[in-house]
Amino acid sequence: MKANTKFVVGSAIILVTLTLLAYVGYTQSKTYYHTISELSKLPASQLHQRMRVSGNVEDGSIQHLESSVNFVLVEQGKQLPVSYVGRDPLPDTFKDGAQALVEGRLMPDGRFSADQVQSKCASKYQATPGSAGAMPSGQSHNLTAEPAGPAS
C-alpha cells in the first residue's frame, strides 16, 4: 500500500471513531430549550427530555421545603411549577420577579424538576456553576447593553 493510501485509511478510522464518540456525547448531553408556552404543544416523545426553560419568578411563589425549593415560573401569562432539587445554594439574585433559567426535566405530574437554576435580576446576571465564560467581555456585556433598570 502506498503511504498516501495508508494515511487516508488511518485518517478515516480516526474520524469515524471521533464521530461515534461525538454522537454518544451528543445523546448524553443534548438539552432542549423551550419556552413555557411551547411546553403544552410538545409531542409526548419530546416532553420528558432534558431541557432548559426560562421565565420570571412569580411574586411570593418561592417556598423553601425540606428537600427542595418550589416556585412558579411565569412567561407570557403561562405558569410552570418548578421544584429545584439541586445541591448548590440558589444564586443570590434568585428572588421574586427575577428572570430565571431552569434546567432539568418535566415530571409526569406537570411539575418541572430542575437541578440547575440560573438567575438574573433587572440588570445583572449571576452565574451558577459552569455558566460563565472565561472572557470578561461576555459578562460585562450585560451591564453595557441593558439600560439601567430598577435595582433588584
Place this chain on the structure above:
Amino acid sequence: MDVLGAFALLLAFLAAVYAFVAGIAGIVTKRPLLTRSARNAGMAVFFLVLVAVGTLEFLFFTDNFSLAYVAEHSNRALPGFYKFAALWSGQEGSLLWWSFLLSTYVFFVLFLNRKKHPELMPWVGVITAGVQIFFLTLNNFVSNPFHILGSMNAAGVMHVAAVADGRGLNPLLQYYEMVIHPPMLYLGYTGFTIPFAFALAALLGRYPGEKWIHITRRWTMIAWCFQSVGILLGAHWAYAVLGWGGYWAWDPVENASLLPWITGTAFLHSVMMQEKRGMMKVWNVWLVFVTFMLCILGTFLTRSGVISSVHAFAQSSIGNWFLVFLGIILAVCIFAYSKNRDYLRSDNQLDSLVSRESSFLFNNLVLLAACFAVLWGTLFPVISEWFTGNKISVGPPFFNKVNVPIALFLLLLTGVGPLLAWRKTSTDALRRNFALPLAGGILAGIVAAVFGFRDFYSLICLILGVFVTLTIGSEFYRGARVIASRDGTNLLTAVGELTMRNTRRYGGYIIHFGMVLVFIGIAGQPFKQDIQKEMSIGDRINIGPYSILCQNFDQVSNGNYQADRATLEVFEDGKSVMMLYPEHRLYLASQVTETMVAIESAPLRDLYVVFAGKSPETGRPVIHAYLNPLVKFIWFGGIVVVLGTALALMPNKRLALALRAVEQPTWQGQEVARAISPVSTKASRDD
C-alpha cells in the same frame, strides 16, 4: 477631554483609510513615495489610538461620570488598579482596546520591516489597514466609548448631565488577574492579524520564495503565546472567582478563545512541512486564514447574543457588523486563493506512514477535528434551530467525549513525532528511541494505579505524559553529552549550550513539556471531591486528609463592598496547618453579591473553600469545600509554555555571533530586524 479622545479616534480612522487607499495606489502605480506615506499613516494610527486610550483612562481616573462609559463601569470607591482595567470591561472599551492592541502590532510590523521586503510590505500595510478600518469604524460610528450623558435642548446645545457616582465595575471582574487576562487574550486575538496579513500579502503579491513563511511563523508564535496565556488566565480566573470548583466549562465564550488557538497550533506544526519539504502550502495558507477568521467569529459569537441566548447574555446589533466583516474576509481569501492557486504548488509527496511528515499530518488532522467539534458544539443551538426548529444545546459530555481522546492522541504524537526522521523511519530506530521512555511511562502508570490513580483516561494521560517527558529528556541528554565530551564541560552547561544553539528546536521541546504538565493537571479532574455543609461555630467538615473547623463568622466592609467572612482552621492529621477566610461579598455600587474563594494550593492538591451563601431556612452559613488534585500543574505548565516560547523566539547563539560580525559595520537598525527572518531561515536547517 472626551472631545480630544473622540477626535483622535476619528483621525485614526481617517489615517487608516488613507493607509489603505494610498497603499493600494502605491502598489498599482509603483511609486515608492506613495507607499512610504501609506506606511507612515499606518504607523500614525497607533499614536492616535494611543491618545484615545490615554484620554479614556484619564477620564476613568478623574471619575468623570459625565461620560456614559465611565459611569457604567466605574465608581469613586473603585481601587485605582481596577479603574485602569475598567477600560476594557464593557463593549465600547474592549473594542477600543482591540483597536489599540492591533495598531500596536501594526506599528511594530511596519516599523521593524520598513527597510525590508519591498515587494511584500506594501501589501501587508494595506491588509492591516483594512482590518483597522473595520475596528475603527466600530469605535467611531457604532460603539463609541466617548458618549456623553446628557441631552440636547431645542437650540441644539448639549447639556451634560453627569451622575454623582458610577454604577461600578462588574464585581466578577474585580480580581487582580482581570487586569492582565483581557490584554493577554486580546493580544492573542489581534496578533493573529499579522500572520494573516503576511500570508494574504504573499499570496496576493505572489511573493517569491518561502521567506514570508518564516516571518509568519514568528508572529504566529507571539500571538499563540499570548493566546495561551490568555486562555489559561481566563481558566484560572473562572477557577478562583466563580466559586464552582472548576476551571473550564466549555462555555461559548471559552470555546471562542480556544478555536483560533487550536488552528494556530496546527499551523505552527504544519508550517515545518513547508519549510523543510515544500509540502502543504495550500493547507498552511488556509490555516492562517481560518485562524484569523475564527478570531473574528469568536468576537462575533460573544458580542451578538446569537449563541448566548441560552445563557441569557444581552443581545446587541453589533454582531451583524462582524458577520459582514467575516463575509468580506472570506471573499477576499477565496479570491486571492483562486487567482494565485498555482503559486502554492507542492514540491514533494508523502513517502512513508512512519515519518515526521505523517506525524505532522495526523497532528493537523486531529487538531482540526477538535476545532470542528468545538465549533459545532458551540454553534449547535443555532444549527439545530435552523434545521429542526428546536434549540438544542450540548454540554460538557459532548466536548469531553471527542476532545479527550484527541488530546491523548496529540500527547502521544508529542512524544513520537519529534523523534521520527523526515521521509522514513526504520523500525530499528523506533525501538532504539522509544523502548526506554515507553517502559518508563508504563512503570509510572503501574505505580500510580497502585496508589489509587485509577481512571482510564487519566491513567493513559499519565503514562503518555511520563513517556513524552522521558523522550524530551533523552533528546536533551543525548545532545548535551556530545557537547560535554567535546568541549570538556559538565552536562548542565552543555544543556544550556545545546539549547542556545538551536533555540527553536529545544524551545519547542520545552513548550511540549509545559503542555505535558497542563495535561497531567487536567488528568487530576476525575479525582475531585467536594462536600457542602451548613455550619455553626465549632462545626467541622472532613474532606480528604483535611478537617476544617469553623472558628468564627464576622463581617468586613470597606467603601467598595460588605462581606460575610468565615474564619476556618484547617487540620491535617490532627495538626493545625492553616487558616482560610472565604468571603461572601456584596458590592455596594452594583448591588451584586460575589464569593471570594479561599484556596490553599499545594503541588499535588488544592483545598478550595467557598462561602456559598446563607441557608434560607436557618440563616446559617453554607460552606462548600472542594479537594482538587493536581490543578497547580496546569498553571505551572502554562508558565513553562511561555518560557519555552520565549526561548524559541530567541536567535540561535552561534549563528547570532557569526551574523553580528557581518552586520556591525552596516546599519544598526538591522540588529533588531535580524531577530526576525534571516536567523530563523538558517536555524531551520539545523533541526
